[in-house]
Amino acid sequence: MNLPRLTAVAAAACCLALLPLTTASPAGAAGGPAAADRPLRQLAADDHLRIGTAVDMSALADDAAYRRLAGSEFSTVTAENVMKWEAIEPRQGEYDYVAADRLVDFAHRNGQKVRGHVLVWHSQLPSWLTSGDFTADQLREILHRHITDTVRHFKGRIWQWDVVNEAFNEDGTLRDSIWLRELGPGYIADAFRWAHEADPRALLFYNDYNTEWTGPKSDAVYELVSRLRAEGVPVDGVGFQGHLGIQYGLPTDMAANFARFDRLGLATAVTEADVRMEMPADDAELATQAEGYRRLLDACLRARHCISFTVWGFTDKYSWVPDTFPGEGAANLFDENYRAKPAYRTLQEQLTGRARPRSAE
Numbered sequence: 001m002n003l004p005r006l007t008a009v010a011a012a013a014c015c016l017a018l019l020p021l022t023t024a025s026p027a028g029a030a031g032g033p034a035a036a037d038r039p040l041r042q043l044a045a046d047d048h049l050r051i052g053t054a055v056d057m058s059a060l061a062d063d064a065a066y067r068r069l070a071g072s073e074f075s076t077v078t079a080e081n082v083m084k085w086e087a088i089e090p091r092q093g094e095y096d097y098v099a100a101d102r103l104v105d106f107a108h109r110n111g112q113k114v115r116g117h118v119l120v121w122h123s124q125l126p127s128w129l130t131s132g133d134f135t136a137d138q139l140r141e142i143l144h145r146h147i148t149d150t151v152r153h154f155k156g157r158i159w160q161w162d163v164v165n166e167a168f169n170e171d172g173t174l175r176d177s178i179w180l181r182e183l184g185p186g187y188i189a190d191a192f193r194w195a196h197e198a199d200p201r202a203l204l205f206y207n208d209y210n211t212e213w214t215g216p217k218s219d220a221v222y223e224l225v226s227r228l229r230a231e232g233v234p235v236d237g238v239g240f241q242g243h244l245g246i247q248y249g250l251p252t253d254m255a256a257n258f259a260r261f262d263r264l265g266l267a268t269a270v271t272e273a274d275v276r277m278e279m280p281a282d283d284a285e286l287a288t289q290a291e292g293y294r295r296l297l298d299a300c301l302r303a304r305h306c307i308s309f310t311v312w313g314f315t316d317k318y319s320w321v322p323d324t325f326p327g328e329g330a331a332n333l334f335d336e337n338y339r340a341k342p343a344y345r346t347l348q349e350q351l352t353g354r355a356r357p358r359s360a361e
């Protein structure tokens with residue numbers, strides 16, 4: 001099991017040099033002379049890294065500046081919402097893949113890979129499922145079918161799937177969800193097995209937040225994936241979401257944490273990076289934010305098998321943050337007017353002129 005899976009990771013890293021180059025320059029970017037006109041995706045390719053963004057499908061349809069940057073700056077995309085259960089199976093057994101297919105087509109046209117988000121989660125489930133009063137056997141079959149149908153639909157077009165998302169509490173115990181309550185902890189291994197059967201070449205990830213640093217929650221993820229690997233369950237990688245807030249202080253041991261997962265032979269990825277703050281934002285806070293992004297990318301670049309660094313949206317114009325954390329915001333690389341912030345320039349500089357060894361070597 002281990003060898004072919006690792007080969008898949010290495011193969012994924014090998015072909016970054018083939019990315020189409022683009023010279024689009026974001027408004028207001030002011031890195032060093034070499035970096036200023038090179039988009040992140042191109043700089044990251046030198047490091048054998050894919051750089052990604054979550055995509056808001058309404059913005060992609062309606063906002064030309066958004067569409068341009070989504071295509072030019074990033075080499076992988078994640079659906080911010082349209083691959084979630086409530087979006088693609090709003091009624092039992094009736095699938096609506098239209099919006100998700102549109103994103104996959106956009107990615108194809110722009111030479112981008114796609115992170116599939118998400119197969120098993122406690123949130124954004126359709127009401128027919130949460131209030132259906134199903135037996136455990138029925139629910140298990142519903143989960144099996146959703147995973148199988150969805151992964152098959154996108155077979156060959158999804159690079160990495162977030163198979164299970166946010167299964168742990170902060171103290172490292174399993175989160176009380178419909179899946180844990182009805183199916184028991186074995187739902188996690190089942191989900192990976194079913195996804196692998198449906199698309200054996202997709203890289204399968206466990207994904208969570210507040211796991212970027214060491215502590216009870218990341219320890220629990222570490223124990224989970226170690227055990228799954230030992231049991232031959234097809235888990236390929238661990239995603240660290242990377243939702244930071246500067247008011248909590250920036251984590252210091254992310255590189256050491258990524259390294260221990262790397263040593264297991266697993267792929268790692270930063271999957272949803274953003275660094276929020278209390279509003280209004282001042283220059284000092286934007287500098288701290290840049291340092292937060294820098295530390296996340298640094299942890300990834302130091303891990304041999306960290307294969308992608310994805311931001312959860314790239315402009316403050318469409319961020320999820322103010323809706324969820326009233327009074328907070330400014331979490332992204334570009335402001336509402338698509339002006340690059342210090343964090344963008346920091347990532348550019350970090351990716352400039354430092355070729356990382358390929359994970360295949």
Ligand code: 9MR
Nearest residue numbers: 080081117123124165209241272320324
């Ligand atoms: O950004 C997403 C936002 O538009 C949705 O309303 C929200 C619903 O829970 O989900 C957000 O994305 C989440 C992601 O799917 C999983 N990790 C946390 C993200 C931010 O909440």
